[in-house]
Amino acid sequence: MSRRVFISGDQGQVAQALVRIYSARGDNSRSAGRATVDITDASAVDTAIRNFRPDMIINAAGYTAVDQAEDDAVQAYKINRDGARHVAAAARAIAAPLIHISTDYVFDGTKREPYFETDLTNPIGVYGQSKLAGEDAVAAVTADFVILRTSWVFSADGSNFVKTMLRLADERDVINVVDDQWGAPTFAADLATAIVTIGDALLSAKDRPGLCGIYHATAAGETTWCQFARTTMDLSAARGGPSCTIRPIATSQYPTRARRPANSRLDGAKLARIFGLRLPAWQTGLERCLNQLIAAPHGANA
Secondary structure: OOOEEEEEOOOOHHHHHHHHHHHHHOOEEEEEOOOOOOOOOHHHHHHHHHHHOOOEEEEOOOOOOHHHHOOOHHHHHHHHHHHHHHHHHHHHHOOOOEEEEEEHHHOOOOOOOOEOOOOOOOOOOHHHHHHHHHHHHHHHHOOOEEEEEEOOEEOOOOOOHHHHHHHHHHHOOEEEEEOOOEEOOEEHHHHHHHHHHHHHHHHHOOOHHHOOEEEEOOOEOOEEHHHHHHHHHHHHHHOOOOOOEEEEEOHHHOOOOOOOOOEOOEOOHHHHHHHOOOOOEHHHHHHHHHHHHHHOOOOOOO
């Protein structure tokens, strides 16, 4: 049966991957970005969703400029908190389930082991604080939601770490990359596939409230930014793409406007238990991403 799916955030990596999957399935999806629906305008969001009459809503929109958010907190909160609230309110108004994308940055990164959904949140920057506020806003407005926290998203679309590394490899012989921050690089297409599966489960469930809640959804495995970059160089070189030397440095040697969590690892056991979902290894997603980027100019869509 064909689904009607409304996706906020049309230029995002996950949103673009979702549109491709739903289109291939023959579903009727509509992605809306700032040019068509201003997520900070409650009336505009409500009107767009009511007019489209979706079976399900996915909020993949977000203010994701981590460093810029420190000096632009008002806008970060307008999009990540208020925008999430507006989408949740519109979803509740038409009794549609909502899947909302969140982040590992809701944690401070001081835990030694991967984070569970029940662990104490403690964001250390405006971006994480605004995303946590968005989670709270969704939960306060509707009970018919799934919040997915993910990390280190990359794809052949938009701007991301992989594309930055390839661009810099064209320009430099050596790149310094931090080697003391841990996480799970997550291919947007793999995350989108999981979202589609979750959406199907929500729409067909006899007990949908039993599926609702917060989940962690990242690629299998773990690595540091430095090792991620090195693997990117190795796989790129094997495909005839750009490559250079990656030199490990400490976070203290690469100061940024916003602090980053040292540990961004998220435990995915709940997602596997409830939905039977385990995302592929990050290396597998990286290979697929590079197959797309090296086949085409890697600066495309930047």
